[in-house]
Amino acid sequence: MDYRPLLLDALETLFQKEQAEKQRFKALAYQQVLRQLKQHPGPISTYEDVAHFKGMGPKIEQKIRELLATGSLAAAERAKAAYPIQALHELQRCYGIGPTKARELTEQGITTIDALRAAVEVTPRLLTDAQRVGLTHYEAFLERIPYSEMVEHEDILRHYLPLPCEIVGSYRRRAESSGDIDVLIRVPPSNTISLAQMVKTLQEAHYLTDVLALGAHKCMAACQRDESSTPRRLDLLMVPEEEYAYGMLYFTGSDRFNVAFRQYALERGYTLNEKTMKPLADQPAPPPMNEEADIFTFLGLTYVPPNERMDARQILPLPKDANKRIHKRPVLSAAFAKINRQGEE
DNA sequence: GACAGGCC
DNA sequence: CTAGGCCTGTCC
Numbered sequence: 001m002d003y004r005p006l007l008l009d010a011l012e013t014l015f016q017k018e019q020a021e022k023q024r025f026k027a028l029a030y031q032q033v034l035r036q037l038k039q040h041p042g043p044i045s046t047y048e049d050v051a052h053f054k055g056m057g058p059k060i061e062q063k064i065r066e067l068l069a070t071g072s073l074a075a076a077e078r079a080k081a082a083y084p085i086q087a088l089h090e091l092q093r094c095y096g097i098g099p100t101k102a103r104e105l106t107e108q109g110i111t112t113i114d115a116l117r118a119a120v121e122v123t124p125r126l127l128t129d130a131q132r133v134g135l136t137h138y139e140a141f142l143e144r145i146p147y148s149e150m151v152e153h154e155d156i157l158r159h160y161l162p163l164p165c166e167i168v169g170s171y172r173r174r175a176e177s178s179g180d181i182d183v184l185i186r187v188p189p190s191n192t193i194s195l196a197q198m199v200k201t202l203q204e205a206h207y208l209t210d211v212l213a214l215g216a217h218k219c220m221a222a223c224q225r226d227e228s229s230t231p232r233r234l235d236l237l238m239v240p241e242e243e244y245a246y247g248m249l250y251f252t253g254s255d256r257f258n259v260a261f262r263q264y265a266l267e268r269g270y271t272l273n274e275k276t277m278k279p280l281a282d283q284p285a286p287p288p289m290n291e292e293a294d295i296f297t298f299l300g301l302t303y304v305p306p307n308e309r310m311d312a313r314q315i316l317p318l319p320k321d322a323n324k325r326i327h328k329r330p331v332l333s334a335a336f337a338k339i340n341r342q343g344e345e
Numbered sequence: 346g347a348c349a350g351g352c353c
Numbered sequence: 354c355t356a357g358g359c360c361t362g363t364c365c
Contacts, residue, residue: 025355098351128362182353213352213360220352220360235353273357
């Protein structure tokens, strides 16, 4: 008997319930187990199938054991009676609607995207400008963007932007699809062009169609290659030259690779974020990093090309003897490559 | 100007 | 303890 579908439903329910009750860390705990369950390919028939998951404490263990033994979970059933779980889930898939707004809407009797669309026709101020854009493009923003289309966006952006830029995220890791388009713009000290000006240029080219948020350094927007193509989520980030290498490393991910990378930096006495690297104690301050590879070298790490950046397994000290490198470097297995292709943002 | 909500 | 910062909108 495969309890995987029941387990997914029960844990998703409890995740929504904790979110509705603003129990951030409880929600996080369910989310962590849910993510691993979704990645787990095979059926779940005994507790041993999930015992090795990260973040399995006594509370979640008890709940899973109950579901495996009885086929249902009392806590999840109670949550379903107390909250419109399905409605909260559906509404939160809309860009700009989080737990609070979703709960507010369900309390007004709005429980589906269709109902929300009808309500917003009558009362536009039910949502903010950005949320209305999210609602308009609800289906489109849930779609994934094929790699081949990402290449086209890159061409368009390079054509219109007056500064060097790169699409980062899972696209740079060569994932076969991406969730959105993350663009880093390299800003030299001499720069006089504002982000607002660049946004205007992209709007006049009829590429950028909606602005969700626009500040001095960051723009969140929607874009389209042409009138008939699917609208996509676009993020533009202005990054000063001296921070660019750190920005590239950070926004290229993957998340797990970043966590491992920052942990390793800590062991070497440095704290790392998306802008810079600082010495912890009496370490020397790092020199300017012109490109990503400089950061690897400075920390004594073997450079990892973006498409191999998956998790801690790629964090390897530089070999003392270059000849040994051939034997020390693990070969990318098909299974690893598959994980990478999932292309989480 | 502080704070909350949401996103990355 | 589980990130921290950016942007928007609201309230006073």
